[in-house]
Amino acid sequence: MREVAIIGVGMTKFGELWDTPLRDLFATAAAECLEDAGVEREKVQSAYIGCMSGGLFVGQEHLASMLTDYAGLKGISATRVESACASGGAAFRAAWMEVASGMSDFVLAGGVEKMNDGADATYCLATAADQEYEVYNGVTFPGLYAMIANAHMEKYGTTPQMLAQVAVKNHANGALNPKAQFQMKITQDTVLGAVRVAEPLGLFDCSPVTDGAACVLLAPVEVAKKLGKPIVKVIGAGHATDTIALHDREDLAAIPAVGEAARRAYEMAGVGPDDIDVAEVHDCFTIAEIVCSEELGFFERGKAGQAALDGVTALDGAKPINTSGGLKSKGHPVGASGIAQICELTLQLTGRAGERQLKKKPRIALAQNMGGSGGSCTVHILEVEQ
Amino acid sequence: MITPRYHREIPQRYRLEGGKCTQCGEVHFPPRAVCRKCGGREMETVDLPRRGKVLTHTTIWIPPAQFESQKPYVVAVVELENGVRLTCMVADAPPDEVKIGTEVEIIFRKLQSDPRWEVLQYGYKAKVVG
Amino acid sequence: MIGIVGYGSYVPRYRIKADDIANQWGADAESFKKGLLLEEKTVPGPDEDTITISVAAGRDALKRAGIDPKEIGSCYIGSESHPYAVKPSGTIVIEALGIGPEVHVADFEFACKAGTEAMYVAYSHVKSGEMKYALGIGADTSQGAPGDALEYTASAGGSAFIMGKEKVAAEILHTYSYTSDTPDFWRREGEFYPRHAGRFTGEPAYFEHVLSSARGILELSGLKPEDFRFAVFHMPNGKFPLRAGKALGFKKEQLEQGWVVNLMGNTYSGSSPTGLASCLDVAKPGDLMLITSFGSGAGSDSFILRATDRLPEIQGLAPKVRDQLADRRIHLDYGKYVAYRGKIRMNEI
Numbered sequence: 003m004r005e006v007a008i009i010g011v012g013m014t015k016f017g018e019l020w021d022t023p024l025r026d027l028f029a030t031a032a033a034e035c036l037e038d039a040g041v042e043r044e045k046v047q048s049a050y051i052g053c054m055s056g057g058l059f060v061g062q063e064h065l066a067s068m069l070t071d072y073a074g075l076k077g078i079s080a081t082r083v084e085s086a087c088a089s090g091g092a093a094f095r096a097a098w099m100e101v102a103s104g105m106s107d108f109v110l111a112g113g114v115e116k117m118n119d120g121a122d123a124t125y126c127l128a129t130a131a132d133q134e135y136e137v138y139n140g141v142t143f144p145g146l147y148a149m150i151a152n153a154h155m156e157k158y159g160t161t162p163q164m165l166a167q168v169a170v171k172n173h174a175n176g177a178l179n180p181k182a183q184f185q186m187k188i189t190q191d192t193v194l195g196a197v198r199v200a201e202p203l204g205l206f207d208c209s210p211v212t213d214g215a216a217c218v219l220l221a222p223v224e225v226a227k228k229l230g231k232p233i234v235k236v237i238g239a240g241h242a243t244d245t246i247a248l249h250d251r252e253d254l255a256a257i258p259a260v261g262e263a264a265r266r267a268y269e270m271a272g273v274g275p276d277d278i279d280v281a282e283v284h285d286c287f288t289i290a291e292i293v294c295s296e297e298l299g300f301f302e303r304g305k306a307g308q309a310a311l312d313g314v315t316a317l318d319g320a321k322p323i324n325t326s327g328g329l330k331s332k333g334h335p336v337g338a339s340g341i342a343q344i345c346e347l348t349l350q351l352t353g354r355a356g357e358r359q360l361k362k363k364p365r366i367a368l369a370q371n372m373g374g375s376g377g378s379c380t381v382h383i384l385e386v387e388q
Numbered sequence: 389m390i391t392p393r394y395h396r397e398i399p400q401r402y403r404l405e406g407g408k409c410t411q412c413g414e415v416h417f418p419p420r421a422v423c424r425k426c427g428g429r430e431m432e433t434v435d436l437p438r439r440g441k442v443l444t445h446t447t448i449w450i451p452p453a454q455f456e457s458q459k460p461y462v463v464a465v466v467e468l469e470n471g472v473r474l475t476c477m478v479a480d481a482p483p484d485e486v487k488i489g490t491e492v493e494i495i496f497r498k499l500q501s502d503p504r505w506e507v508l509q510y511g512y513k514a515k516v517v518g
Numbered sequence: 519m520i521g522i523v524g525y526g527s528y529v530p531r532y533r534i535k536a537d538d539i540a541n542q543w544g545a546d547a548e549s550f551k552k553g554l555l556l557e558e559k560t561v562p563g564p565d566e567d568t569i570t571i572s573v574a575a576g577r578d579a580l581k582r583a584g585i586d587p588k589e590i591g592s593c594y595i596g597s598e599s600h601p602y603a604v605k606p607s608g609t610i611v612i613e614a615l616g617i618g619p620e621v622h623v624a625d626f627e628f629a630c631k632a633g634t635e636a637m638y639v640a641y642s643h644v645k646s647g648e649m650k651y652a653l654g655i656g657a658d659t660s661q662g663a664p665g666d667a668l669e670y671t672a673s674a675g676g677s678a679f680i681m682g683k684e685k686v687a688a689e690i691l692h693t694y695s696y697t698s699d700t701p702d703f704w705r706r707e708g709e710f711y712p713r714h715a716g717r718f719t720g721e722p723a724y725f726e727h728v729l730s731s732a733r734g735i736l737e738l739s740g741l742k743p744e745d746f747r748f749a750v751f752h753m754p755n756g757k758f759p760l761r762a763g764k765a766l767g768f769k770k771e772q773l774e775q776g777w778v779v780n781l782m783g784n785t786y787s788g789s790s791p792t793g794l795a796s797c798l799d800v801a802k803p804g805d806l807m808l809i810t811s812f813g814s815g816a817g818s819d820s821f822i823l824r825a826t827d828r829l830p831e832i833q834g835l836a837p838k839v840r841d842q843l844a845d846r847r848i849h850l851d852y853g854k855y856v857a858y859r860g861k862i863r864m865n866e867i
Binding site: 122124125128132134135136137138139140141142144145148149150151152153156197198199200201202203247248249250254 | 393397401418443444445446447448449450451452453455458461463464465466473474475476477483488499500509511512513
């Protein structure tokens, strides 16, 4: 296998982009990515594009052809990848494998979702759960995570305040990210007093409904070196799946696919949780960041909530998580989120993260992207060559 | 039109029928073509017990459109007496009546009735055992 | 011996008080409560209808009968609120109860009499020897127009009875029916709420049929009111059944146990059957019971039953009617009530 580097990143503004259609979201992110890489579009051989549900959100399938055409990449090998909210991470993995295998030198990994186009987002997102045995019975996506939260609270004593602190922290980070959907700080009171969605989760415990796209360009390290780019290497890649239905998992206060994907990524990278300087963790709901941080080994089980309260995961903390603002504040265009995480970490590793740049420049970063209530998960570990 | 799928799932939705692997005895709900434990492919129909307890729960305040008329409502993961688990609403339950460990019984209710021109969709819910 | 092998009733958990309906429409609550002899009525949840009520009652009837559902040869559901305009309720009920597919199924409608109709036909099948067991159910989620006197009474609930020749818990000794074309209450196709002919629903309709039917079966049987432990008459309100009972010579003690209307309202097809179930809950072997239904349009069915030694054995196998009436009630305000009953015009999905 060849070593693979990320040589360019691009991302649209995230938010309610009423005037921008799906195709232009992707085209804009791809163009920005190629510009950042300094690679002409004729060089791109292949693309993998994560998108959870073009069919439901905008009534459009057969996306790979349309999106690459509108990005000026007509004719290349292109595949749309779907793994619910982990579609971006899964697209990244496929692109990484194509470069690592030696098949192609320049492969685009992208993700896009156009969620504000008139569809019932609650309904569309719920298709990532078991339609016949969860959704039919009235459960929603926030509802599934709310049930994980209640199980976690019962088992470990996690509190609503701990959940709220995750949102407060991620909004503080997002306020420094010009591409974030919400660039505003909030307080614990905002979160705890918000409209209830699914007990114990309120509106500010939930990531928003977002339009957006993100792309990264991958190339072999030796090719990247010739281009004179800073080398951000993919040193670990882990992917795991689990039952689609939450009720079929033994421990409802855990998300085992995350732990398993992390184990595989750590093993490939030859690093452990303590080596990670910065992480983007799939905080689709505040409880998700807490449980995933535990699964990733950053904290003991039941301790991630307290760590958030103690500021450990803040921008100036010992283990900064979601410097971008996370899904919570940056926004969560589901198919794009996994790629946007890689964009953020690449910026942090190369010292280009602007106002939210970590004081101590990180060397090793981890991106964790999850589908459904934890039915799929990808973990990627990146390292910048100093 | 949801009719073919609805009809196919009547044994599970109406009667809580599971599938038991004739090779290793693993009970699945819903029934599976291939046993998750041993890979066996021969299943026999079994009626699941109707009593169980709540493993975790939530109160849904913002539901999809087809459940709008029932909000707020409680949803729970229920473990039946034989260990089989399922997700269902808890009928007629004020939110504070349902806790982790609450004993429930599976009952038959109308789950969805919108849109108006579709068939009515019935199935199982839980009821707190008083 | 032919009779009831198992029975079950279902009472929804939700209620609305007569006071709240009266307050909503600027009516004098006390005079309505006094006139109707009714405190509150049951309200079906948004996820309940004639089918779910029938399944709940049917399941308890099966528990008490202790028989294999596959042995049931017919299933009849009497209701004036079948959820579908076209498509049977009974097919859903048999699938949920594990009955059939070798079974004869039909939905009946005869205003408030459809429940005893279902019982009557089920009983006749067993009597003729056509089948071993037969199931008859009366259930309703009845509607009354907002502000109409009917709104104080129209409620939800139902009862199910399995008829058979073996394992009989209450023998059916006699049946009798009395029917004429008397248009006191109706609902035309496409109309949402029923209409009624005011005081014409009383003497020419209810009392003419109930009293004639009860007198007919008493004469047929040679029994007198004092021979009975319990008597049940259809309960469109609290007053009518008590007046009918008194006119026939029954005493208050004979009427009270089956008189569930003050706490339950008029469950239409489920009304007198649920009154009977309440009597079966406490009857002792040898006790005689009379039940007379009434359906607008109009007609009455009467049954005379005698409890057997098996009845006490099955009474405790499922929840009793009066326990359900008392158990964990949730009172709705008028706004919530009309929302649950689908009386608010909503945008369609």
